[in-house]
Amino acid sequence: MSMLKETLAAKIPAMREEIRTLIKKHGDKVISQVTVAQAYGGMRGIKCMVCDTSLVEPDKGLIIRGHPIIELTRRLPEEIFFLLCTGELPDDAALAALQKSLRDRAEVPSYVWDVLRDMPDDSHPMDMLDMAILALERESVFARRYREGMRKEEYWEPALEDSLRLIAKLPALAAGVYRIRFNKGELLAPKPDLDWAAGYATMLGVPDPDGEFADLMRLYLVLHCDHEGGNVSANTCHIVASSLADPFYAVSAGLSGLAGPLHGLANQECLRFVLSIKDKFGGVPSAEQLADHCKQRLAGGQVIPGYGHAVLRVTDPRFVAFHNFGSKVCADDPVFQIVDLCYKVVPEVLKAQGKAKNPYPNVDGGSGALLYHFGINEFSYYTVLSAVSRSLGMLSQLILNRAMGTPITRPKSVSTEWIKEAVTV
Ligand code: NMX
Ligand code: MLT
Numbered sequence: 001m002s003m004l005k006e007t008l009a010a011k012i013p014a015m016r017e018e019i020r021t022l023i024k025k026h027g028d029k030v031i032s033q034v035t036v037a038q039a040y041g042g043m044r045g046i047k048c049m050v051c052d053t054s055l056v057e058p059d060k061g062l063i064i065r066g067h068p069i070i071e072l073t074r075r076l077p078e079e080i081f082f083l084l085c086t087g088e089l090p091d092d093a094a095l096a097a098l099q100k101s102l103r104d105r106a107e108v109p110s111y112v113w114d115v116l117r118d119m120p121d122d123s124h125p126m127d128m129l130d131m132a133i134l135a136l137e138r139e140s141v142f143a144r145r146y147r148e149g150m151r152k153e154e155y156w157e158p159a160l161e162d163s164l165r166l167i168a169k170l171p172a173l174a175a176g177v178y179r180i181r182f183n184k185g186e187l188l189a190p191k192p193d194l195d196w197a198a199g200y201a202t203m204l205g206v207p208d209p210d211g212e213f214a215d216l217m218r219l220y221l222v223l224h225c226d227h228e229g230g231n232v233s234a235n236t237c238h239i240v241a242s243s244l245a246d247p248f249y250a251v252s253a254g255l256s257g258l259a260g261p262l263h264g265l266a267n268q269e270c271l272r273f274v275l276s277i278k279d280k281f282g283g284v285p286s287a288e289q290l291a292d293h294c295k296q297r298l299a300g301g302q303v304i305p306g307y308g309h310a311v312l313r314v315t316d317p318r319f320v321a322f323h324n325f326g327s328k329v330c331a332d333d334p335v336f337q338i339v340d341l342c343y344k345v346v347p348e349v350l351k352a353q354g355k356a357k358n359p360y361p362n363v364d365g366g367s368g369a370l371l372y373h374f375g376i377n378e379f380s381y382y383t384v385l386s387a388v389s390r391s392l393g394m395l396s397q398l399i400l401n402r403a404m405g406t407p408i409t410r411p412k413s414v415s416t417e418w419i420k421e422a423v424t425v
Helices: 003-026 036-040 077-086 092-104 110-118 125-139 141-148 156-181 196-204 212-223 232-242 247-258 266-281 287-299 317-329 334-353 367-373 379-403 416-424
Strands: 054-057 061-064
Touching: 003 077, 003 092, 003 156, 003 379, 036 416, 061 077, 061 317, 077 092, 077 196, 077 212, 077 379, 092 156, 110 125, 110 156, 125 156, 125 247, 125 379, 141 156, 156 196, 156 247, 156 379, 196 212, 212 317, 212 367, 212 379, 232 247, 232 379, 247 379, 266 287, 266 334, 266 367, 266 379, 287 334, 317 334, 317 367, 334 367, 367 379
Parallel strands: none
Antiparallel strands: 054 061
Protein backbone atom coordinates (compact mmCIF):
# COMPACT_ATOMS: atom_id res chain seq x y z
CA MET A 1 0.00 0.00 0.00
CA SER A 2 1.11 3.57 -0.65
CA MET A 3 2.78 5.88 1.80
CA LEU A 4 -0.45 7.83 1.67
CA LYS A 5 -2.01 5.30 4.02
CA GLU A 6 0.98 5.35 6.35
CA THR A 7 1.03 9.17 6.42
CA LEU A 8 -2.67 9.25 7.24
CA ALA A 9 -2.32 6.53 9.87
CA ALA A 10 0.41 8.55 11.57
CA LYS A 11 -1.65 11.76 11.60
CA ILE A 12 -5.15 10.53 12.41
CA PRO A 13 -4.74 9.95 16.18
CA ALA A 14 -3.57 13.56 16.74
CA MET A 15 -6.33 14.91 14.48
CA ARG A 16 -8.96 12.97 16.43
CA GLU A 17 -7.56 14.20 19.71
CA GLU A 18 -7.49 17.81 18.50
CA ILE A 19 -11.16 17.70 17.51
CA ARG A 20 -12.19 15.87 20.69
CA THR A 21 -10.48 18.54 22.77
CA LEU A 22 -11.98 21.39 20.73
CA ILE A 23 -15.50 20.05 21.19
CA LYS A 24 -14.93 19.31 24.86
CA LYS A 25 -13.50 22.74 25.66
CA HIS A 26 -15.44 24.94 23.23
CA GLY A 27 -18.42 22.88 22.11
CA ASP A 28 -20.91 25.51 23.25
CA LYS A 29 -19.25 28.52 21.56
CA VAL A 30 -21.27 30.16 18.75
CA ILE A 31 -19.51 30.40 15.35
CA SER A 32 -22.41 31.53 13.17
CA GLN A 33 -26.04 32.57 13.30
CA VAL A 34 -28.87 31.99 10.86
CA THR A 35 -31.19 34.66 9.50
CA VAL A 36 -34.56 34.06 7.89
CA ALA A 37 -33.11 35.16 4.53
CA GLN A 38 -30.34 32.56 4.82
CA ALA A 39 -32.79 29.78 5.72
CA TYR A 40 -34.73 30.53 2.52
CA GLY A 41 -31.62 31.51 0.53
CA GLY A 42 -29.57 28.38 0.04
CA MET A 43 -27.93 28.66 3.51
CA ARG A 44 -25.44 31.07 1.96
CA GLY A 45 -22.66 32.12 4.34
CA ILE A 46 -23.76 30.01 7.35
CA LYS A 47 -20.74 28.41 8.98
CA CYS A 48 -22.14 25.05 10.04
CA MET A 49 -19.83 22.38 8.65
CA VAL A 50 -16.14 21.53 8.74
CA CYS A 51 -13.89 20.82 5.77
CA ASP A 52 -10.13 20.62 6.25
CA THR A 53 -9.09 19.83 2.67
CA SER A 54 -9.50 23.33 1.27
CA LEU A 55 -10.92 26.79 1.83
CA VAL A 56 -12.50 29.33 -0.52
CA GLU A 57 -11.78 32.93 0.47
CA PRO A 58 -14.19 35.41 -1.20
CA ASP A 59 -11.32 37.75 -2.13
CA LYS A 60 -8.66 35.13 -2.91
CA GLY A 61 -10.32 31.96 -4.19
CA LEU A 62 -9.33 28.37 -3.59
CA ILE A 63 -6.64 27.64 -1.03
CA ILE A 64 -5.65 24.00 -0.63
CA ARG A 65 -4.10 23.27 2.75
CA GLY A 66 -2.54 26.73 2.84
CA HIS A 67 -1.45 26.77 -0.85
CA PRO A 68 -3.28 29.22 -3.14
CA ILE A 69 -4.43 27.23 -6.19
CA ILE A 70 -2.48 29.44 -8.58
CA GLU A 71 0.75 28.16 -6.92
CA LEU A 72 -0.22 24.54 -7.54
CA THR A 73 -0.84 24.68 -11.29
CA ARG A 74 2.39 22.86 -12.17
CA ARG A 75 1.65 19.96 -9.84
CA LEU A 76 0.13 16.62 -10.81
CA PRO A 77 -3.43 15.79 -9.70
CA GLU A 78 -2.05 12.79 -7.77
CA GLU A 79 0.13 15.17 -5.75
CA ILE A 80 -2.92 17.30 -5.05
CA PHE A 81 -4.87 14.26 -3.83
CA PHE A 82 -2.07 13.48 -1.40
CA LEU A 83 -2.07 17.13 -0.28
CA LEU A 84 -5.86 17.20 0.16
CA CYS A 85 -5.80 14.05 2.28
CA THR A 86 -2.75 14.71 4.43
CA GLY A 87 -1.95 18.44 4.32
CA GLU A 88 1.47 17.63 2.83
CA LEU A 89 2.76 17.44 -0.72
CA PRO A 90 4.27 13.99 -1.35
CA ASP A 91 8.00 13.54 -1.87
CA ASP A 92 9.15 11.63 -4.96
CA ALA A 93 8.91 8.24 -3.26
CA ALA A 94 5.41 8.88 -1.89
CA LEU A 95 4.24 10.13 -5.29
CA ALA A 96 5.67 7.08 -7.04
CA ALA A 97 4.01 4.80 -4.47
CA LEU A 98 0.65 6.51 -4.95
CA GLN A 99 0.96 6.26 -8.73
CA LYS A 100 1.75 2.56 -8.39
CA SER A 101 -1.28 2.06 -6.12
CA LEU A 102 -3.45 3.65 -8.80
CA ARG A 103 -1.93 1.61 -11.62
CA ASP A 104 -2.50 -1.60 -9.63
CA ARG A 105 -6.21 -0.78 -9.29
CA ALA A 106 -6.86 0.68 -12.75
CA GLU A 107 -8.49 -2.24 -14.53
CA VAL A 108 -12.19 -1.74 -15.22
CA PRO A 109 -14.30 -4.92 -14.96
CA SER A 110 -15.92 -5.91 -18.25
CA TYR A 111 -19.50 -5.73 -16.87
CA VAL A 112 -19.09 -1.95 -16.55
CA TRP A 113 -18.42 -1.66 -20.28
CA ASP A 114 -21.51 -3.81 -20.95
CA VAL A 115 -23.61 -1.38 -18.89
CA LEU A 116 -22.24 1.63 -20.79
CA ARG A 117 -22.65 0.03 -24.20
CA ASP A 118 -26.28 -0.88 -23.39
CA MET A 119 -27.25 2.68 -22.54
CA PRO A 120 -29.35 4.65 -25.07
CA ASP A 121 -27.31 6.46 -27.75
CA ASP A 122 -28.45 9.89 -26.57
CA SER A 123 -27.58 9.40 -22.89
CA HIS A 124 -25.80 12.37 -21.37
CA PRO A 125 -22.13 11.56 -20.69
CA MET A 126 -22.69 12.42 -17.01
CA ASP A 127 -25.47 9.76 -16.87
CA MET A 128 -22.97 7.27 -18.23
CA LEU A 129 -20.21 8.16 -15.77
CA ASP A 130 -22.65 8.04 -12.87
CA MET A 131 -24.02 4.71 -14.04
CA ALA A 132 -20.50 3.25 -14.35
CA ILE A 133 -19.65 4.34 -10.80
CA LEU A 134 -22.88 2.85 -9.46
CA ALA A 135 -22.23 -0.39 -11.33
CA LEU A 136 -18.83 -0.56 -9.59
CA GLU A 137 -20.43 -0.23 -6.16
CA ARG A 138 -20.49 -4.01 -5.81
CA GLU A 139 -16.67 -3.82 -5.57
CA SER A 140 -16.82 -1.70 -2.40
CA VAL A 141 -14.52 -2.94 0.33
CA PHE A 142 -16.12 -0.47 2.75
CA ALA A 143 -19.58 -2.01 2.23
CA ARG A 144 -18.18 -5.55 2.63
CA ARG A 145 -16.18 -4.73 5.75
CA TYR A 146 -19.20 -2.94 7.23
CA ARG A 147 -21.34 -6.03 6.68
CA GLU A 148 -18.64 -8.12 8.34
CA GLY A 149 -18.73 -5.82 11.37
CA MET A 150 -15.67 -3.57 11.32
CA ARG A 151 -14.85 -1.24 14.20
CA LYS A 152 -15.67 2.46 13.80
CA GLU A 153 -12.01 3.50 14.14
CA GLU A 154 -11.23 1.39 11.07
CA TYR A 155 -13.78 3.02 8.73
CA TRP A 156 -11.23 5.27 7.04
CA GLU A 157 -9.08 2.37 5.84
CA PRO A 158 -11.61 0.72 3.48
CA ALA A 159 -12.85 4.22 2.60
CA LEU A 160 -9.30 4.95 1.41
CA GLU A 161 -9.11 1.62 -0.43
CA ASP A 162 -12.43 2.30 -2.22
CA SER A 163 -11.26 5.82 -3.04
CA LEU A 164 -8.04 4.54 -4.61
CA ARG A 165 -9.99 1.94 -6.59
CA LEU A 166 -12.37 4.56 -7.91
CA ILE A 167 -9.72 7.21 -8.64
CA ALA A 168 -7.60 4.59 -10.40
CA LYS A 169 -10.46 3.62 -12.72
CA LEU A 170 -11.88 7.08 -13.40
CA PRO A 171 -9.60 7.98 -16.34
CA ALA A 172 -10.46 4.75 -18.18
CA LEU A 173 -14.16 5.06 -17.30
CA ALA A 174 -14.37 8.69 -18.38
CA ALA A 175 -12.38 8.10 -21.55
CA GLY A 176 -14.58 5.05 -22.26
CA VAL A 177 -17.71 7.21 -21.85
CA TYR A 178 -16.27 9.60 -24.45
CA ARG A 179 -15.35 6.94 -26.97
CA ILE A 180 -18.58 4.92 -26.60
CA ARG A 181 -20.98 7.88 -26.48
CA PHE A 182 -19.42 9.71 -29.42
CA ASN A 183 -18.57 6.67 -31.59
CA LYS A 184 -14.84 7.21 -31.46
CA GLY A 185 -14.02 3.55 -32.11
CA GLU A 186 -12.41 0.96 -29.87
CA LEU A 187 -11.47 1.75 -26.29
CA LEU A 188 -7.81 2.67 -26.00
CA ALA A 189 -5.61 0.79 -23.58
CA PRO A 190 -4.14 2.76 -20.69
CA LYS A 191 -0.39 3.29 -20.86
CA PRO A 192 1.06 2.25 -17.50
CA ASP A 193 4.09 4.52 -17.63
CA LEU A 194 2.08 7.75 -17.80
CA ASP A 195 0.86 9.92 -14.95
CA TRP A 196 -2.87 9.85 -14.14
CA ALA A 197 -3.86 12.87 -16.27
CA ALA A 198 -1.62 12.03 -19.23
CA GLY A 199 -3.02 8.47 -19.19
CA TYR A 200 -6.52 9.92 -19.38
CA ALA A 201 -5.45 12.21 -22.26
CA THR A 202 -4.11 9.21 -24.17
CA MET A 203 -7.20 7.08 -23.59
CA LEU A 204 -9.43 9.87 -24.91
CA GLY A 205 -7.55 9.51 -28.20
CA VAL A 206 -7.09 13.23 -28.84
CA PRO A 207 -4.10 13.79 -31.18
CA ASP A 208 -1.37 15.38 -29.09
CA PRO A 209 1.90 15.59 -31.05
CA ASP A 210 3.61 18.07 -28.71
CA GLY A 211 2.07 17.09 -25.38
CA GLU A 212 0.04 20.30 -24.96
CA PHE A 213 -3.24 18.43 -24.55
CA ALA A 214 -1.74 16.31 -21.76
CA ASP A 215 -0.59 19.56 -20.13
CA LEU A 216 -4.13 20.92 -20.36
CA MET A 217 -5.50 17.74 -18.80
CA ARG A 218 -3.04 17.97 -15.89
CA LEU A 219 -4.06 21.59 -15.34
CA TYR A 220 -7.77 20.82 -15.73
CA LEU A 221 -7.66 17.96 -13.23
CA VAL A 222 -5.76 20.08 -10.71
CA LEU A 223 -7.96 23.17 -10.99
CA HIS A 224 -11.32 21.42 -10.49
CA CYS A 225 -10.17 19.12 -7.67
CA ASP A 226 -11.92 20.65 -4.64
CA HIS A 227 -13.73 23.83 -3.56
CA GLU A 228 -14.19 23.42 0.21
CA GLY A 229 -17.18 21.58 1.68
CA GLY A 230 -20.33 23.56 0.92
CA ASN A 231 -20.54 23.42 -2.88
CA VAL A 232 -23.34 21.22 -4.21
CA SER A 233 -21.29 18.18 -5.18
CA ALA A 234 -19.06 18.08 -2.08
CA ASN A 235 -21.97 18.76 0.23
CA THR A 236 -24.11 16.07 -1.42
CA CYS A 237 -21.31 13.52 -1.29
CA HIS A 238 -20.73 14.41 2.35
CA ILE A 239 -24.37 13.97 3.34
CA VAL A 240 -24.76 10.68 1.50
CA ALA A 241 -21.53 9.27 2.95
CA SER A 242 -22.55 10.38 6.44
CA SER A 243 -25.17 7.61 6.33
CA LEU A 244 -22.17 5.26 5.84
CA ALA A 245 -23.18 4.67 2.24
CA ASP A 246 -19.88 3.67 0.64
CA PRO A 247 -17.68 5.97 -1.52
CA PHE A 248 -19.17 4.70 -4.81
CA TYR A 249 -22.71 5.69 -3.78
CA ALA A 250 -21.53 8.96 -2.29
CA VAL A 251 -19.43 10.10 -5.28
CA SER A 252 -22.16 9.11 -7.70
CA ALA A 253 -24.63 11.25 -5.73
CA GLY A 254 -22.18 14.17 -5.63
CA LEU A 255 -21.66 13.95 -9.38
CA SER A 256 -25.42 14.04 -9.97
CA GLY A 257 -25.29 17.45 -8.27
CA LEU A 258 -22.33 18.45 -10.42
CA ALA A 259 -24.53 17.74 -13.45
CA GLY A 260 -26.71 20.78 -12.69
CA PRO A 261 -26.39 23.85 -14.97
CA LEU A 262 -25.74 26.21 -12.05
CA HIS A 263 -22.85 23.97 -10.91
CA GLY A 264 -20.60 21.76 -13.07
CA LEU A 265 -22.77 21.76 -16.19
CA ALA A 266 -22.02 25.49 -16.51
CA ASN A 267 -18.89 24.66 -18.54
CA GLN A 268 -20.91 23.03 -21.32
CA GLU A 269 -23.45 25.88 -21.15
CA CYS A 270 -20.64 28.39 -21.27
CA LEU A 271 -19.14 27.04 -24.48
CA ARG A 272 -22.62 26.79 -26.02
CA PHE A 273 -23.00 30.50 -25.20
CA VAL A 274 -19.59 31.37 -26.69
CA LEU A 275 -20.25 29.40 -29.89
CA SER A 276 -23.69 30.97 -30.28
CA ILE A 277 -21.95 34.38 -30.22
CA LYS A 278 -19.48 33.21 -32.88
CA ASP A 279 -22.36 31.97 -35.06
CA LYS A 280 -24.49 35.07 -34.60
CA PHE A 281 -21.71 37.53 -35.44
CA GLY A 282 -19.82 35.33 -37.90
CA GLY A 283 -16.70 35.48 -35.70
CA VAL A 284 -15.51 37.69 -32.85
CA PRO A 285 -17.98 40.56 -32.27
CA SER A 286 -17.08 44.08 -31.22
CA ALA A 287 -17.20 44.85 -27.50
CA GLU A 288 -20.36 46.87 -28.06
CA GLN A 289 -22.10 44.07 -29.96
CA LEU A 290 -21.17 41.59 -27.22
CA ALA A 291 -22.44 43.89 -24.46
CA ASP A 292 -25.79 44.30 -26.28
CA HIS A 293 -26.03 40.55 -26.79
CA CYS A 294 -25.43 39.92 -23.07
CA LYS A 295 -27.99 42.56 -22.07
CA GLN A 296 -30.60 40.88 -24.30
CA ARG A 297 -29.84 37.53 -22.70
CA LEU A 298 -30.26 38.98 -19.22
CA ALA A 299 -33.49 40.69 -20.28
CA GLY A 300 -34.72 37.26 -21.40
CA GLY A 301 -34.25 36.03 -17.82
CA GLN A 302 -31.20 33.86 -18.61
CA VAL A 303 -27.91 33.80 -16.70
CA ILE A 304 -24.53 34.40 -18.30
CA PRO A 305 -22.88 31.01 -17.79
CA GLY A 306 -19.38 31.03 -16.38
CA TYR A 307 -19.94 34.25 -14.43
CA GLY A 308 -20.90 34.81 -10.80
CA HIS A 309 -20.27 32.76 -7.71
CA ALA A 310 -21.92 31.93 -4.41
CA VAL A 311 -18.75 32.65 -2.40
CA LEU A 312 -16.15 34.39 -4.59
CA ARG A 313 -16.20 38.15 -5.03
CA VAL A 314 -13.21 38.41 -7.39
CA THR A 315 -12.19 36.76 -10.67
CA ASP A 316 -11.77 33.07 -9.91
CA PRO A 317 -8.03 32.26 -9.87
CA ARG A 318 -8.91 29.00 -11.61
CA PHE A 319 -10.29 31.06 -14.52
CA VAL A 320 -7.04 33.06 -14.50
CA ALA A 321 -5.01 29.84 -14.73
CA PHE A 322 -7.05 28.60 -17.72
CA HIS A 323 -6.87 32.04 -19.32
CA ASN A 324 -3.08 32.10 -18.94
CA PHE A 325 -2.88 28.67 -20.57
CA GLY A 326 -5.12 29.79 -23.45
CA SER A 327 -3.12 32.96 -23.98
CA LYS A 328 -0.05 30.76 -24.49
CA VAL A 329 -1.48 27.97 -26.65
CA CYS A 330 -4.43 29.39 -28.58
CA ALA A 331 -4.42 33.19 -28.50
CA ASP A 332 -5.33 33.25 -32.23
CA ASP A 333 -8.32 30.95 -31.90
CA PRO A 334 -11.56 32.99 -32.34
CA VAL A 335 -13.36 30.88 -29.72
CA PHE A 336 -10.69 31.76 -27.15
CA GLN A 337 -10.81 35.37 -28.34
CA ILE A 338 -14.56 35.51 -27.57
CA VAL A 339 -13.86 34.12 -24.08
CA ASP A 340 -11.23 36.83 -23.69
CA LEU A 341 -13.65 39.52 -24.88
CA CYS A 342 -16.34 38.25 -22.47
CA TYR A 343 -13.81 38.64 -19.65
CA LYS A 344 -13.51 42.34 -20.57
CA VAL A 345 -17.21 42.97 -21.29
CA VAL A 346 -19.45 40.75 -19.12
CA PRO A 347 -18.42 42.04 -15.66
CA GLU A 348 -19.45 45.57 -16.64
CA VAL A 349 -22.78 44.35 -18.03
CA LEU A 350 -23.51 42.35 -14.85
CA LYS A 351 -22.47 45.29 -12.65
CA ALA A 352 -24.81 47.58 -14.59
CA GLN A 353 -27.67 45.10 -14.13
CA GLY A 354 -26.88 45.12 -10.41
CA LYS A 355 -28.17 41.66 -9.48
CA ALA A 356 -25.21 39.28 -9.42
CA LYS A 357 -23.18 39.70 -6.24
CA ASN A 358 -20.08 38.62 -8.14
CA PRO A 359 -19.88 39.87 -11.75
CA TYR A 360 -16.55 38.13 -12.48
CA PRO A 361 -15.78 34.85 -14.28
CA ASN A 362 -15.72 31.54 -12.39
CA VAL A 363 -13.82 28.34 -13.18
CA ASP A 364 -16.16 27.47 -16.06
CA GLY A 365 -15.85 30.81 -17.86
CA GLY A 366 -13.11 29.74 -20.25
CA SER A 367 -12.13 26.09 -19.91
CA GLY A 368 -14.49 24.89 -22.66
CA ALA A 369 -12.75 27.04 -25.26
CA LEU A 370 -9.48 25.23 -24.51
CA LEU A 371 -11.04 21.78 -24.85
CA TYR A 372 -12.70 22.91 -28.08
CA HIS A 373 -9.34 24.12 -29.37
CA PHE A 374 -7.92 20.61 -28.94
CA GLY A 375 -10.84 19.07 -30.83
CA ILE A 376 -13.13 17.98 -28.00
CA ASN A 377 -16.14 19.66 -29.56
CA GLU A 378 -18.74 17.41 -27.91
CA PHE A 379 -19.43 19.89 -25.14
CA SER A 380 -21.90 17.71 -23.26
CA TYR A 381 -18.72 15.82 -22.30
CA TYR A 382 -17.06 18.72 -20.48
CA THR A 383 -18.66 18.13 -17.08
CA VAL A 384 -17.23 14.60 -17.08
CA LEU A 385 -13.74 16.12 -17.04
CA SER A 386 -14.65 18.24 -14.01
CA ALA A 387 -16.20 15.16 -12.42
CA VAL A 388 -12.99 13.14 -12.71
CA SER A 389 -11.14 15.97 -11.00
CA ARG A 390 -13.78 16.77 -8.38
CA SER A 391 -13.80 13.14 -7.25
CA LEU A 392 -10.36 13.81 -5.73
CA GLY A 393 -11.85 16.46 -3.44
CA MET A 394 -15.01 14.55 -2.58
CA LEU A 395 -13.05 11.40 -1.74
CA SER A 396 -10.38 13.14 0.32
CA GLN A 397 -13.13 14.85 2.34
CA LEU A 398 -14.89 11.50 2.75
CA ILE A 399 -11.75 9.68 3.94
CA LEU A 400 -11.12 12.37 6.56
CA ASN A 401 -14.73 12.32 7.70
CA ARG A 402 -14.63 8.56 8.22
CA ALA A 403 -11.34 8.96 10.09
CA MET A 404 -12.82 11.63 12.36
CA GLY A 405 -15.99 9.61 13.01
CA THR A 406 -18.18 12.40 11.63
CA PRO A 407 -21.80 11.50 12.49
CA ILE A 408 -24.79 11.26 10.18
CA THR A 409 -25.86 14.70 8.89
CA ARG A 410 -29.31 15.71 10.09
CA PRO A 411 -29.97 19.46 10.40
CA LYS A 412 -33.35 20.66 11.67
CA SER A 413 -35.84 22.06 9.19
CA VAL A 414 -38.66 24.39 10.21
CA SER A 415 -41.91 25.31 8.48
CA THR A 416 -42.89 28.72 7.13
CA GLU A 417 -45.54 28.81 9.89
CA TRP A 418 -42.77 28.26 12.47
CA ILE A 419 -40.71 31.11 10.99
CA LYS A 420 -43.71 33.44 10.93
CA GLU A 421 -44.30 32.76 14.61
CA ALA A 422 -40.59 33.05 15.47
CA VAL A 423 -40.20 36.48 13.85
CA THR A 424 -43.32 37.96 15.43
CA VAL A 425 -42.45 37.18 19.08
N1 NMX B 1 -25.86 35.93 -14.95
C1 NMX B 1 -27.04 36.51 -14.69
N2 NMX B 1 -27.54 36.64 -13.45
C2 NMX B 1 -26.78 36.20 -12.44
C3 NMX B 1 -25.52 35.62 -12.64
C4 NMX B 1 -25.07 35.47 -13.95
N3 NMX B 1 -23.93 34.87 -14.25
N4 NMX B 1 -25.03 35.28 -11.44
C5 NMX B 1 -25.94 35.63 -10.52
N5 NMX B 1 -27.01 36.18 -11.12
C6 NMX B 1 -28.28 36.60 -10.51
C7 NMX B 1 -28.90 35.41 -9.84
O1 NMX B 1 -29.61 34.57 -10.77
C8 NMX B 1 -29.81 36.07 -8.83
O2 NMX B 1 -30.95 36.52 -9.51
P1 NMX B 1 -32.40 36.53 -8.78
O3 NMX B 1 -32.26 37.49 -7.64
O4 NMX B 1 -33.31 36.99 -9.85
O5 NMX B 1 -32.64 35.12 -8.33
C9 NMX B 1 -28.97 37.29 -8.43
O6 NMX B 1 -28.03 37.50 -9.49
C10 NMX B 1 -28.21 37.09 -7.13
O7 NMX B 1 -27.45 35.89 -7.24
P2 NMX B 1 -26.05 35.74 -6.47
O8 NMX B 1 -26.33 35.83 -5.00
O9 NMX B 1 -25.05 36.67 -7.03
O10 NMX B 1 -25.60 34.28 -6.91
P3 NMX B 1 -25.93 32.88 -6.21
O11 NMX B 1 -25.00 32.71 -5.06
O12 NMX B 1 -27.37 32.73 -5.92
O13 NMX B 1 -25.59 31.85 -7.37
C11 NMX B 1 -24.30 31.05 -9.21
C12 NMX B 1 -24.26 31.61 -7.78
C13 NMX B 1 -22.93 30.54 -9.61
C14 NMX B 1 -25.28 29.87 -9.24
C15 NMX B 1 -24.77 32.18 -10.16
O14 NMX B 1 -23.81 33.22 -10.17
C16 NMX B 1 -25.03 31.70 -11.58
O15 NMX B 1 -26.13 31.22 -11.86
N6 NMX B 1 -24.00 31.80 -12.49
C17 NMX B 1 -24.14 31.30 -13.84
C18 NMX B 1 -23.97 29.78 -13.83
C19 NMX B 1 -22.54 29.39 -13.54
O16 NMX B 1 -21.59 29.92 -14.10
N7 NMX B 1 -22.36 28.39 -12.65
C20 NMX B 1 -21.02 27.81 -12.39
C21 NMX B 1 -20.51 28.04 -11.00
C22 NMX B 1 -19.16 27.40 -10.85
N8 NMX B 1 -19.25 25.96 -10.59
O17 NMX B 1 -18.37 25.21 -10.98
O18 NMX B 1 -20.14 25.45 -9.92
C1 MLT C 1 -17.09 24.77 -7.37
O1 MLT C 1 -15.96 24.66 -7.88
O2 MLT C 1 -17.62 23.88 -6.69
C2 MLT C 1 -17.87 25.96 -7.71
O3 MLT C 1 -17.05 27.05 -7.87
C3 MLT C 1 -19.11 26.18 -6.90
C4 MLT C 1 -18.94 26.50 -5.44
O4 MLT C 1 -17.86 26.56 -4.89
O5 MLT C 1 -20.01 26.72 -4.83
